Every structure is written in structure tokens, then in C-alpha cells.
Amino acid sequence: MRRRLLALLALAAATVAVGQRAARPYFSNDRPIQVPQPDRQSYVVIDDAVWQHARADLGDLRIYDAAGQEVPYAITFQGEHTNTRNVDARVFNLAKGARGTEFLLEIYPDAGSVRQYDRVNLKIDAKDFVGKADVEASDDASAAKWAEVGSYSIFDFTKEKLGCNFELRLPTLRYRFLRVVLHAPVAPEQVKGSSVADFQRTAASWVATGTAPKIHLSGARNAYDEGTIPRLQKVDDPRSSTIIWTQPEHAPLERIVFDVGGTNNFRRGFELFDGKGHVIGSGEISRIHMQREGQVIDSQRLEPDLPGLHSDAYALLIYNGDDPPLDIKAVHPQAIERRVYFDPAGHDGLKLYYGDEKASAPVYDYAKLFQLQPTVARANLGADEHNAAYTGRPDERPWTDRHPWVMWAALIVVIVVLGGIALRGMKA
Numbered sequence: 001m002r003r004r005l006l007a008l009l010a011l012a013a014a015t016v017a018v019g020q021r022a023a024r025p026y027f028s029n030d031r032p033i034q035v036p037q038p039d040r041q042s043y044v045v046i047d048d049a050v051w052q053h054a055r056a057d058l059g060d061l062r063i064y065d066a067a068g069q070e071v072p073y074a075i076t077f078q079g080e081h082t083n084t085r086n087v088d089a090r091v092f093n094l095a096k097g098a099r100g101t102e103f104l105l106e107i108y109p110d111a112g113s114v115r116q117y118d119r120v121n122l123k124i125d126a127k128d129f130v131g132k133a134d135v136e137a138s139d140d141a142s143a144a145k146w147a148e149v150g151s152y153s154i155f156d157f158t159k160e161k162l163g164c165n166f167e168l169r170l171p172t173l174r175y176r177f178l179r180v181v182l183h184a185p186v187a188p189e190q191v192k193g194s195s196v197a198d199f200q201r202t203a204a205s206w207v208a209t210g211t212a213p214k215i216h217l218s219g220a221r222n223a224y225d226e227g228t229i230p231r232l233q234k235v236d237d238p239r240s241s242t243i244i245w246t247q248p249e250h251a252p253l254e255r256i257v258f259d260v261g262g263t264n265n266f267r268r269g270f271e272l273f274d275g276k277g278h279v280i281g282s283g284e285i286s287r288i289h290m291q292r293e294g295q296v297i298d299s300q301r302l303e304p305d306l307p308g309l310h311s312d313a314y315a316l317l318i319y320n321g322d323d324p325p326l327d328i329k330a331v332h333p334q335a336i337e338r339r340v341y342f343d344p345a346g347h348d349g350l351k352l353y354y355g356d357e358k359a360s361a362p363v364y365d366y367a368k369l370f371q372l373q374p375t376v377a378r379a380n381l382g383a384d385e386h387n388a389a390y391t392g393r394p395d396e397r398p399w400t401d402r403h404p405w406v407m408w409a410a411l412i413v414v415i416v417v418l419g420g421i422a423l424r425g426m427k428a
Contacts, residue, residue: 025389030354031381137173165297253309263289265290275312
């Protein structure tokens with residue numbers, strides 16, 4: 001009897017595994033692909049219409065031809081992906097000379113060879129000054145003649161609350177040693193170190209995402225009352241400016257570009273809120289254009305990068321303090337361009353399918369061995385449409401989840417039988 005009960009429980013607990021294979025009826029949306037040159041490698045650009053229904057990881061994208069044959073593809077990010085890791089440079093021969101504080105930098109002192117670089121970040125412990133740094137280069141620290149690289153402005157405007165800039169933007173170099181001469185009120189003991197980084201990379205391609213932001217230059221209350229963002233747990237501050245917009249939740253937010261009119265210098269902090277009113281990012285924007293002690297200072301940071309945020313709505317608050325609001329002409333939320341490359345040869349009636357939360361991400365040899373062809377051509381996506389053949393996935397839950405009453409019935413039977421056995425044992 002007990003064996004039969006155990007067998008019944010085992011049968012009730014059995015599950016049927018359902019694979020996560022892709023099929024056209026499982027995708028909620030599709031878009032025709034218009035290929036102008038079928039004999040060439042082609043690509044399409046992911047836009048908001050795709051993000052509206054596709055997964056955030058784009059793992060549910062599929063390309064099928066008219067006959068239902070799956071066409072392999074490769075997704076690329078048109079961003080700046082080269083090495084930008086800062087590496088400490090060795091500072092030596094630090095002294096006060098006739099021209100000012102000067103020192104030598106040994107680039108990549110621990111590496112077997114010198115890689116290319118085009119940024120030097122000085123670590124200076126000095127406040128409220130403006131000056132310049134002359135840079136020379138050589139592969140021999142004892143050379144009699146050094147190559148002149150250029151002269152670069154450095155400054156610290158702590159008193160004016162405009163920040164500092166000790167970054168030297170050089171042409172691409174591969175010299176092992178740099179000589180830096182500071183024409184500034186900086187003592188040798190205030191030079192705390194230096195680092196270099198290679199910023200050589202292909203320019204990123206950016207695409208606009210979301211609706212056109214609405215800009216409220218004074219006060220945040222109107223922005224929240226519109227209903228796009230729930231009212232934040234924050235006192236409405238008339239000294240803040242607010243920008244709000246919506247976008248597909250799965251679309252990433254990776255950069256915000258500000259178009260600020262006027263010529264005034266400024267440095268303003270900001271916070272970024274998601275659609276639920278949570279702070280998900282912060283930073284500052286600034287613009288400095290001035291002439292001080294014969295030096296022209298030009299520096300602006302109006303394109304803060306973001307780490308791929310996701311929300312269906314955003315509110316960005318710029319804190320103006322006691323200063324007047326910035327003359328913000330426009331704000332552009334952007335994402336790095338994603339391209340889907342494929343080979344259209346031999347395929348007619350191509351369509352891009354998406355909108356299946358359970359589809360496994362495809363694994364193609366085409367993606368593993370992808371090579372960009374010089375004759376690549378851009379294809380265009382047609383209008384987003386609901387998949388006419390859409391049926392949705394079959395119920396893929398375990399058998400016990402789909403029939404919970406069987407498990408409960410089996411447990412009740414077991415309890416009743418075991419109770420009866422226990423009672424008989426007590427009577428005996």
C-alpha cells in the first residue's frame with residue numbers, strides 16, 4: 001500500500017520540460033526588412049519601435065525569410081570600446097627650475113613596451129590658480145634635445161565653484177618619457193603624481209531615444225503634475241530646472257546631450273529620477289570660458305555618460321542654487337547605436353521578429369566569426385506590425401504547476417491513509 005502511495009506522489013511531481021526554441025508564432029511583432037542591395041552584407045539599426053516590444057538584451061530578435069528559414073545575424077554596438085584604463089606614470093626629477101616646477105614622467109614603467117596614449121592627468125594639490133603646462137617628449141631621459149609636444153592650460157577655480165582641470169589632451173604619442181614644465185604657482189611638493197590613458201578609439205554612433213523632453217526652467221511642480229512622473233518625495237524647489245520625457249522601458253539611456261544658450265560660465269549639479277521617483281543617477285554639467293593671467297580657458301562638459309539605465313519615464317533636476325536658470329535650448333537623450341548585420345543573399349521577403357520573453361538567445365557561427373565587409377549596405381526597417389501569425393507560447397509551466405489540484409488531492413489521500421494506519425496501530 002505504501003509503495004503505491006509513493007508511486008502516486010512521484011507521478012504527481014513529474015514535470016515536462018518544454019524547450020525555449022524560437023518559432024515565428026511566438027513573436028508578438030515583426031517588421032519587413034527593405035534590402036536595397038541583396039548581394040551585399042547588410043545591417044539595420046535598432047530603434048524605439050523595436051525597443052517597445054523586444055527584450056532589453058535583444059536576445060529575442062530573429063530574422064526569417066518568406067519560406068520561414070532563419071537567417072543568422074550579429075549584433076554590434078557602435079560605441080567607443082577601446083581601452084581607457086588609467087595607468088600611473090612614474091614621476092621623477094621633480095624640482096623647481098628657472099621656468100617653474102618641472103618633472104619627468106616615465107610612461108608605462110611596468111610594461112614591456114610603451115603603448116600609445118593621448119591623455120595625461122596630473123595630480124596637483126593646489127587651489128585657485130590658472131597656468132599652463134609645457135610638454136616635451138623623448139625616448140631617452142638623458143637626451144640633449146626633446147620633441148616639443150605643446151602647451152596646455154591647467155586651472156583650479158575652487159573659489160568660484162567652477163572645479164578644476166589638470167588633464168592634458170595630447171596628440172597620440174608613443175614616447176617613453178615626457179618632460180612637464182608648470183608655468184603656475186605650483187610647488188614641487190604639490191605635485192602628487194600622474195596617470196596616462198589611451199583614448200584612441202573610433203567615434204561612437206548615437207541614436208535619439210524616447211519622446212522630445214519637456215523643459216521647465218523654473219520649478220519642478222508643473223513637471224510632476226503632468227502625470228508623467230509621480231510626485232517625488234521632495235520639496236518643490238523653484239530654484240531647480242526640470243526636464244522630463246518618456247521612452248520604451250527596455251531602451252537603454254546611455255548619454256544626455258544638453259544644448260545651453262548664452263555665454264555665461266556655470267557649473268550645476270543634477271539628479272536623474274526614474275518613473276517611480278527613485279534617484280538613479282547624478283552628476284554635473286559645466287561650461288567655462290574665460291581669460292585669466294593671459295591664459296584662455298575653454299572647458300565644457302555638456303554630454304554626461306550614463307551606465308545604460310532603463311525606465312519608461314525620466315525626470316532630470318538641475319539644481320541652480322541662487323543663480324538664474326540656465327538657458328536650456330534642448331536636451332537629447334541618446335543610446336549607443338545597435339546594428340544587426342546579416343547576409344541577405346538567397347533570401348526573399350525578410351522580416352525582423354521580436355517580442356518573445358522566453359526565447360533563448362540565438363547562437364550563430366555568423367556572429368562568432370563576424371567580419372565587417374567594406375561594401376556593407378544599410379537596410380531599412382518597415383513599419384512595426386503585430387505578427388499576424390502570433391499565437392503565443394504554449395503553457396511551459398511544470399505539470400504540477402498546471403495541475404495543482406492533483407498534488408493537493410494526492411497529499412490529502414496520503415494524510416487520510418496514514419492517519420488510518422496510525423489509528424489502527426493505536427487500537428492494536
